[in-house]
Amino acid sequence: MIRFFLAAAALGILSGQTPAVSNVRGAAYPQVHPDRRVTFQWKAPAAQKVQVMPGGGNNGLGKGPFEMTRSAEGVWSATIGPVQPGFHYYWFLADGVAVNDPNSETYFGWARPTSGIDVPDERLDFYEPKDVPHGDVRMHWYRSKVTGQMRRAFVYAPPGYDANPRTRYPVLYLQHGSGESERGWVAQGRMNFVLDNLLAAGKAKPMIVVMELGYAQRPGETGGRGNEAFGDVMMQDLIPEIDKSFRTLTDRTQRAIAGLSMGGGQAMQIGLANLDRFASIGSFSGAGARNFDVQSSYGGVFKDAAAFNKRVKLFWVGCGREDALFAGSSALHTALDKGGVRHTWSEGPGLHDWQVWRKHLHEFAPLLFRD
């Protein structure tokens, strides 16, 4: 009995901390405490110094790096926080070199596999898996004519898609941020559970959601950010492929594009340049045009506000107030307002962080494809 308590205390069970849901199966650490402190642990006997580094140096885990302390056996540990709820990238700095935590699943962020921790928000459950019908997420391979390479889209098919083989669905193209991949919206964003829950509550229209890698280059093209050809892939390859392979509604009113950060910028660039194909656009903490000018930016599409307002069903812009991009998003909102351009503006607490983007999707999706 005493043994049990000692073992349980070692695992932190008695004081209520639990392994993070973002851990690999069976890993006891990282652990999340009821007050949202987080304990990390890693064995590296030869290291002189080990730190916990939040992705980018400062995210919902706080401003790092955080020093870890060494046990006699060479196990390093640190308890930090309370941290913000949501998904946060992190890695260890072992004598200054970034390495991942073997106890965490890896998530593609910062242009490489990266550790991550998902900290529950006791006030929110809209992105948790519940006992409602679940849509599938399909990995769909296709050849890109633009790049000459095989590409892979992730496609959310809503519950009922297979059972109703004559029903056609509107489509949201949903993009990740810089350094991430087509996997991000499912693994980090839990977009499938967000949609499942909205649909079960009757709060959104059933829709297909397509997520692709926002990077693409033409054959021989090198350097740059690596996303130069993504607009062409979207318009010339991906949309035709999805319309061919899935039961889509193909009218522009039934097609939307949105994304986060770099993907928000891409949604605005691609969407606003192709209003014959998209009627709804969303930018989540978007990396938009610098020095936005309502008369001239984005090819002058906002200049005739009345025409824009008639043509665009939904133009949604949101950002967290603690986000470094907030000033730009807020300025965009103000300029759109002054220019008479109808749009939905969403601001709230939050960093440049997946918890904000989960909330953005949760706000945005119900507004799509209304009659």
Added chain:
Amino acid sequence: MIRFFLAAAALGILSGQTPAVSNVRGAAYPQVHPDRRVTFQWKAPAAQKVQVMPGGGNNGLGKGPFEMTRSAEGVWSATIGPVQPGFHYYWFLADGVAVNDPNSETYFGWARPTSGIDVPDERLDFYEPKDVPHGDVRMHWYRSKVTGQMRRAFVYAPPGYDANPRTRYPVLYLQHGSGESERGWVAQGRMNFVLDNLLAAGKAKPMIVVMELGYAQRPGETGGRGNEAFGDVMMQDLIPEIDKSFRTLTDRTQRAIAGLSMGGGQAMQIGLANLDRFASIGSFSGAGARNFDVQSSYGGVFKDAAAFNKRVKLFWVGCGREDALFAGSSALHTALDKGGVRHTWSEGPGLHDWQVWRKHLHEFAPLLFRD
């Protein structure tokens, strides 16, 4: 011009080595040479000693660890091989501690995210993506009554599945090995391309392939290998879920179970104990029963060979000759032969390694679901 050659030489382009397909987007290393040597590189200035460690210490990369040498700038590198073609797990040992290579995608193996390198086999292309119709792989979430938890299956739906909404398909349940996950057969095994290519060539029957995590425990169950409840999950949760959610053929002759290593053992245990549900079984480099006895093992199912031969359409056993499990597989084959139990035996060169399992699937799948 000289600059170009210097840069190209640094990247190894002039001598023909290329970044591995298993790398993250844009990573120059690891590189595969035309003679199948492999060069690894990692920057870790403070480390005293860095080595390349093949998964398990010895796999198609050879017997490690392999010493890396340090440049003045603290970049460690090693060229090893020629190595065997195929997918091989590896990690770096930095002063004895296992860390992943940030240049490699991670693959779930050895019970954690693990670096991997895929080395082409110039003689084989059956698992390469080609310009043929591609099946989707669907992530399918469902609630398990056995474990009380949400689980996720990967489901390959063959080309044409959506276009033919009245067609029903036979189902292969296909399991990964110890320490791996439901992602292994796609990420490491490229099972979707193997099937796509077989189907395009008319060499296999269109089939659904279901891949699930081979680990499951009942609520409160701890310790052990962690796979104690998987048989119950398969029979009580997964098969009913798949038959409900996909257009399956549900007769036992239209259902098969196979797996590699631990999954091969599970395929034999679950399949042979449930011949009212499965008529075809495959064990790839399988971890089968020790001290196999044809009279008594697996509940005595082989004792009446004539009855077994009538009841079972395909019983397939294969192993690579350099595999530590070869002796056991070979003994199983011999005992089955002596006992008059009809089976297909496949032996060939190869280790306990994904390249062998790709070949096994490529041999096994065409034999399934024949009339």
